[in-house]
Amino acid sequence: MSQEADFIAALRGLATSPAARGLADDAAVLEVGGRSLVLTHDMIVEGVHFLPDDPPADVAWKLVAVNLSDLAAKGARPVGALLGYMLGDDAWDRDFARGLAITLESFGLPLLGGDTVRGAAGTKRALGLTAIGEAAGPVPSRAGAAPGDHLWVTGSLGDAGAGLRVLKGEIAASAFLVERYRTPRPRLEAGAALAPLVGAMMDLSDGLLIDARRMAEASGCAFEIELSSLPLSDAFLAAVGEDRRFAATAGDDYELLFTARPARATEILRLSEEQGLPISRIGAAASGRGLSLTEGGESVPLPARLGWEHG
Amino acid sequence: MSQEADFIAALRGLATSPAARGLADDAAVLEVGGRSLVLTHDMIVEGVHFLPDDPPADVAWKLVAVNLSDLAAKGARPVGALLGYMLGDDAWDRDFARGLAITLESFGLPLLGGDTVRGAAGTKRALGLTAIGEAAGPVPSRAGAAPGDHLWVTGSLGDAGAGLRVLKGEIAASAFLVERYRTPRPRLEAGAALAPLVGAMMDLSDGLLIDARRMAEASGCAFEIELSSLPLSDAFLAAVGEDRRFAATAGDDYELLFTARPARATEILRLSEEQGLPISRIGAAASGRGLSLTEGGESVPLPARLGWEHG
Numbered sequence: 001m002s003q004e005a006d007f008i009a010a011l012r013g014l015a016t017s018p019a020a021r022g023l024a025d026d027a028a029v030l031e032v033g034g035r036s037l038v039l040t041h042d043m044i045v046e047g048v049h050f051l052p053d054d055p056p057a058d059v060a061w062k063l064v065a066v067n068l069s070d071l072a073a074k075g076a077r078p079v080g081a082l083l084g085y086m087l088g089d090d091a092w093d094r095d096f097a098r099g100l101a102i103t104l105e106s107f108g109l110p111l112l113g114g115d116t117v118r119g120a121a122g123t124k125r126a127l128g129l130t131a132i133g134e135a136a137g138p139v140p141s142r143a144g145a146a147p148g149d150h151l152w153v154t155g156s157l158g159d160a161g162a163g164l165r166v167l168k169g170e171i172a173a174s175a176f177l178v179e180r181y182r183t184p185r186p187r188l189e190a191g192a193a194l195a196p197l198v199g200a201m202m203d204l205s206d207g208l209l210i211d212a213r214r215m216a217e218a219s220g221c222a223f224e225i226e227l228s229s230l231p232l233s234d235a236f237l238a239a240v241g242e243d244r245r246f247a248a249t250a251g252d253d254y255e256l257l258f259t260a261r262p263a264r265a266t267e268i269l270r271l272s273e274e275q276g277l278p279i280s281r282i283g284a285a286a287s288g289r290g291l292s293l294t295e296g297g298e299s300v301p302l303p304a305r306l307g308w309e310h311g
Numbered sequence: 312m313s314q315e316a317d318f319i320a321a322l323r324g325l326a327t328s329p330a331a332r333g334l335a336d337d338a339a340v341l342e343v344g345g346r347s348l349v350l351t352h353d354m355i356v357e358g359v360h361f362l363p364d365d366p367p368a369d370v371a372w373k374l375v376a377v378n379l380s381d382l383a384a385k386g387a388r389p390v391g392a393l394l395g396y397m398l399g400d401d402a403w404d405r406d407f408a409r410g411l412a413i414t415l416e417s418f419g420l421p422l423l424g425g426d427t428v429r430g431a432a433g434t435k436r437a438l439g440l441t442a443i444g445e446a447a448g449p450v451p452s453r454a455g456a457a458p459g460d461h462l463w464v465t466g467s468l469g470d471a472g473a474g475l476r477v478l479k480g481e482i483a484a485s486a487f488l489v490e491r492y493r494t495p496r497p498r499l500e501a502g503a504a505l506a507p508l509v510g511a512m513m514d515l516s517d518g519l520l521i522d523a524r525r526m527a528e529a530s531g532c533a534f535e536i537e538l539s540s541l542p543l544s545d546a547f548l549a550a551v552g553e554d555r556r557f558a559a560t561a562g563d564d565y566e567l568l569f570t571a572r573p574a575r576a577t578e579i580l581r582l583s584e585e586q587g588l589p590i591s592r593i594g595a596a597a598s599g600r601g602l603s604l605t606e607g608g609e610s611v612p613l614p615a616r617l618g619w620e621h622g
Contacts (some may be wrong), residue, residue: 003398003401003404004398004427004429006401006404006405007396007398007404007405007408007427008427010405010408010409010412011394011408011411011422011427013412014411014412014415014422015421015422015423015424016421017391017421017422017423019391019421019423020391020421020422020423020424021424023422023424025424027424028391028393028423028424030390030391030423030443032343032344032346032348032445033343033344033345033346034344035343035344037343037348039391039393039423039424039441039443040393040424041393041394041395041424041425041426041439041441042395042426043395043397043426043428043439044428045397045428045429045430045431045434046431047431047432047434048428048429048430048431049428079341080328080330080331080339080341080350082339082350082351082352082441083322083352084352084353084354084395084439085318086354086356086437087314087315087318090314090317093314093317093318094317094318094321097318097321097322098321100322100325101321101324101325104325110326110327110328110330110331111322111325111326111328111331111334112326112328112330112331112339112341112350113326113331113332113334113336113338113339113350113351113352114352115352115353115354115439116315116318116319116322117354117355117356117359117360117437118315118356118359119356119359119435119437120356120357120358120359120435121358123356123358123434123435123437124430124431124434126397126428126430126434126437128352128354128395128426128439130350130352130393130441132341132350134343
């Protein structure tokens with residue numbers, strides 16, 4: 001096991017409350033006075049989750065968006081946020097605060113509190129956000145998939161990964177792809193509308209294949225994914241081509257992965273049309289364990305690397 | 312204004328929800344389904360809030376305790392926590408996890424979720440905790456003091472500041488003082504019992520004088536503090552002597568500062584006896600503005616430095 005996996009395993013023993021969902025879900029779900037509060041806390045670190053020359057306003061957006069994406073995956077409406085901010089240089093802080101204002105306004109997200117600290121000299125900055133949401137109904141987990149379910153994904157895959165390659169100068173410039181990397185759009189409306197229809201739901205942060213394997217494991221079933229069905233954007237196709245293995249493992253998608261009974265397909269496609277958001281069927285759940293891949297119906301081996309292992 | 316004050320002023324404009332209390336209180340107070348949730352997020356940074364050679368288990372304790380102290384000041388019972396953890400070296404992480412287990416168990420605090428990230432190479436570690444509490448009744452703010460109120464403080468002052476001086480080798484060793492610095496005890500029971508009796512209440516983190524001035528400002532009244540009434544521990548007296556100016560400005564006390572109508576004095580002293588926790592009357596609120604100091608009833612000037620300015 002990795003060092004991180006060891007640490008998380010140690011924490012899991014401490015997370016005995018049902019609200020913690022065994023630390024195996026996107027968020028905690030706390031029942032308070034007959035209401036379901038959904039709580040998540042994600043950190044981003046300079047040099048790891050964002051680049052020192054990323055625009056500070058985009059870093060503010062990303063910090064908020066990755067947390068709201070967890071709420072989206074639980075079908076929750078954002079209620080407020082607490083910010084853990086490490087000061088850096090003055091101009092960067094000012095731009096961050098302006099970006100945060102725009103971000104919070106965009107999402108109608110009230111800032112409720114938090115903490116501002118100085119970093120030690122020469123340190124890379126670490127920023128944290130706690131997002132609090134409220135779910136209108138039952139809160140889907142990662143563990144609700146059942147054999148026979150269809151497997152679906154919102155939006156398109158691999159755009160953010162391609163955007164990072166643009167920023168590294170590896171592929172031709174594309175404003176769309178860079179935007180998908182720097183300012184992901186949490187699927188809040190889709191998540192809220194899908195929550196009553198799904199078996200399991202989670203957001204995609206580390207790569208479709210690794211996240212799908214986590215969902216299959218949590219649900220105690222097998223997933224089969226058909227590579228050719230993975231949705232790609234026009235910008236991705238133009239910049240990268242039909243490299244669906246890259247799209248399936250690149251991470252940072254912040255799309256929703258979910259399963260639903262086949263009888264739900266019509267409703268899901270209607271919802272997709274209403275919201276103007278592509279929702280694509282990419283596979284199915286079966287009895288058994290593990291993740292398998294087909295391409296044009298033929299079984300193909302899984303890539304050696306399924307995504308980012310850190311989660 | 313300092314850089315931090317500028318940044319916080321910029322955030323204040325974003326914190327328009329009443330739950331945020333204008334970012335001027337110890338915690339946010341969110342009304343959910345007729346219940347009062349109290350939410351706080353504090354970060355601690357290596358080299359700033361803890362020392363690289365502090366025992367990792369004590370760092371875990373302090374991270375939890377400083378957050379629970381905010382809940383105590385709002386009279387809230389802890390309900391759960393989310394951890395934002397930056398991995399470091401393996402042995403440190405393991406000791407931190409063990410210390411966290413002991414800490415959570417001590418406080419009966421469920422771990423609900425959070426995030427684990429890798430730091431960038433060579434970075435100092437930053438750790439964050441979000442604590443969620445629930446208040447049984449109205450939640451005291453910093454703004455509730457009124458002229459004529461008595462001003463009170465729990466426990467003893469300056470012990471943690473003296474403990475830091477022990478660790479720096481400036482004064483003779485004292486296990487008690489070091490423990491007060493490394494493993495503060497949030498006054499949860501006292502806070503919950505005091506909440507219905509107080510005008511204003513807050514926890515002391517940056518130094519009595521600076522925190523008292525903040526409370527007076529938030530309440531729109533003046534505070535007069537009698538230096539000779541500040542409670543000192545036997546260990547402090549033995550190690551530092553009767554240096555009440557040091558005790559009043561050293562910070563890291565994590566005691567409760569509160570005001571109450573004079574008619575509450577008997578109840579407060581009875582509560583102090585029941586809980587075995589000293590509660591000392593140290594001054595009074597008056598009409599006007601600002602903070603003034605007396606010593607043996609004679610007006611004396613305020614020290615040039617009132618405490619830690621970062622808050």
